[in-house]
Amino acid sequence: xxxxxxxxxxxxxxxxxxxxxxxxxxxxxxxxxxxxxxxxxxxxxxxxxxxxxxxxxxxxxxxxxxxxxxxxxxxxxxxxxxxxxxxxxxxxxxxxxxxxxxxxxxxxxxxxxxxxxxxxxxxxxxxxxxxxxxxxxxxxxxxxxxxxxxxxxxxxxxxxxxxxxxxxxxxxxxxxxxxxxxxxxxxxxxxxxxxxxxxxxxxxxxxxxxxxxxxxxxxxxxxxxxxxxxxxxxxxxxxxxxxxxxxxxxxxxxxxxxxxxxxxxxxxxxxxxxxxxxxxxxxxxxxxxxxxxxxxxxxxxxxxxxxxxxxxxxxxxxx
Numbered sequence: 001x002x003x004x005x006x007x008x009x010x011x012x013x014x015x016x017x018x019x020x021x022x023x024x025x026x027x028x029x030x031x032x033x034x035x036x037x038x039x040x041x042x043x044x045x046x047x048x049x050x051x052x053x054x055x056x057x058x059x060x061x062x063x064x065x066x067x068x069x070x071x072x073x074x075x076x077x078x079x080x081x082x083x084x085x086x087x088x089x090x091x092x093x094x095x096x097x098x099x100x101x102x103x104x105x106x107x108x109x110x111x112x113x114x115x116x117x118x119x120x121x122x123x124x125x126x127x128x129x130x131x132x133x134x135x136x137x138x139x140x141x142x143x144x145x146x147x148x149x150x151x152x153x154x155x156x157x158x159x160x161x162x163x164x165x166x167x168x169x170x171x172x173x174x175x176x177x178x179x180x181x182x183x184x185x186x187x188x189x190x191x192x193x194x195x196x197x198x199x200x201x202x203x204x205x206x207x208x209x210x211x212x213x214x215x216x217x218x219x220x221x222x223x224x225x226x227x228x229x230x231x232x233x234x235x236x237x238x239x240x241x242x243x244x245x246x247x248x249x250x251x252x253x254x255x256x257x258x259x260x261x262x263x264x265x266x267x268x269x270x271x272x273x274x275x276x277x278x279x280x281x282x283x284x285x286x287x288x289x290x291x292x293x294x295x296x297x298x299x300x301x302x303x304x305x306x307x308x309x310x311x312x313x314x315x316x317x318x319x
Contacts, residue, residue: 050083053314061310062088069303071268074289076211077311078219081282084318086311090212094289095200097264098158099214099271100176100190102239104166105151106221107179109231111170117148121165131160132195155238155262160194167193183220187213198266214273214287222275222283236260236275247301248272249288252308254316268292270299276312284315 066073074094077086109117122144128134136153137145138161145153151166153159170176177190191197191206200207220226221235239260249272250259261274269291276284288304288311 050085051318053077053079053084053086053311053318054088055314058086058310058314059088062307065303065306065310069290069292069300070294070297071290071292071303073303073307074211074287075307075311076215076287077315078215078285079282079315079318080219080222080285082318084315086314087212090215091210093205093208093210094271094291095198095207095266095269096188096209096214096289097198097266097269097271098160098163099262099264099273099287099289100188100197100209101154101158101163101264102235102262102273103180103188103217104163104170104176105155105238106227106231106235107170107176108147108151108166109235110179110227112147117151118146120144121147121150121169123161123165127164128161131164131193134159134161137161137165152238155235156241156243158244158263164193173197180217183217183226185213185217188217198269209289211287211289214289215285218273218275218287219285222285239275245272245274248304249274249276249286249308249312251301251305252310253312254278257312265299268295268297268299270301270304272304272308278316278319281319284312286311 062073062075072092072094073088074090074092075086075088076090079085123137123141125141128138128141135157136159137150147166147169150162154162154166167173167176170179173190173193177188180188180190188209189205189207197207221232224232227235239262240258242261242263245259245261245263248263249261253259253276256279258277259274261272264271271289273287276286278284286308288307290299290303290307292299
């Protein structure tokens with residue numbers, strides 16, 4: 001509720017109470033007082049709902065896409081300029097996989113200063129072997145890397161050991177979970193590090209989120225509510241250099257729209273979350289989380305790219 005609406009509601013309530021008091025205290029049979037201008041009820045402003053871009057045509061296109069790929073598509077889009085939204089299964093749970101690494105980096109930037117980010121961190125070969133995919137950290141077992149480079153590697157290269165080391169700095173998965181909760185996200189459930197976070201347990205919320213929760217949290221990066229300007233610029237630079245997302249939201253964006261994203265994938269799960277900047281106008285925040293219905297099926301980047309194309313075309317058409 002806006003402060004203006006609150007003021008008007010208070011004024012209306014006081015006016016109503018005053019009128020009732022006068023009626024109760026008037027002498028029986030006496031003529032009713034003539035209302036003055038100040039006694040006239042104040043009309044309340046009609047709430048303006050943000051435009052909903054989920055038209056029947058858009059819903060039909062997304063449903064057809066789910067049928068063709070035998071998959072669930074979770075989609076949450078926010079046009080930060082107009083407030084327009086587009087949601088599809090936005091409150092359903094999906095595994096977040098490596099898309100979480102963007103928020104781990106954000107939490108680290110928020111919690112540390114330059115001196116801490118420049119501190120060299122070391123690890124063992126056993127750490128790399130346990131984490132799995134670790135293209136950068138596997139080459140620096142003997143010398144380590146500054147914490148800043150580890151966070152960057154987690155985002156740009158989706159390095160698993162790098163994520164685990166960032167999580168350690170945050171107090172483990174529980175530390176990141178608490179950092180997200182402090183930003184208003186009590187839906188995303190961070191329980192495990194790499195690679196266990198990719199294995200979901202049916203009926204459990206562990207290592208899952210919803211598209212709506214991810215978009216809301218990413219929007220806090222966009223509008224400056226979470227990170228200071230320099231930290232925000234650093235995170236967006238890392239996400240803009242994320243080559244692992246070239247075939248995902250970036251492939252579905254209109255020509256000339258710039259995409260800063262973080263992908264994720266494991267088994268039948270394929271995700272991408274992004275801040276998309278058109279040539280003119282305000283950024284668009286989008287989360288596309290997908291999972292194949294067949295547990296044995298492998299993910300397909302084209303599913304995410306096509307869902308993003310449908311969504312961003314709807315945003316562009318509404319501008």
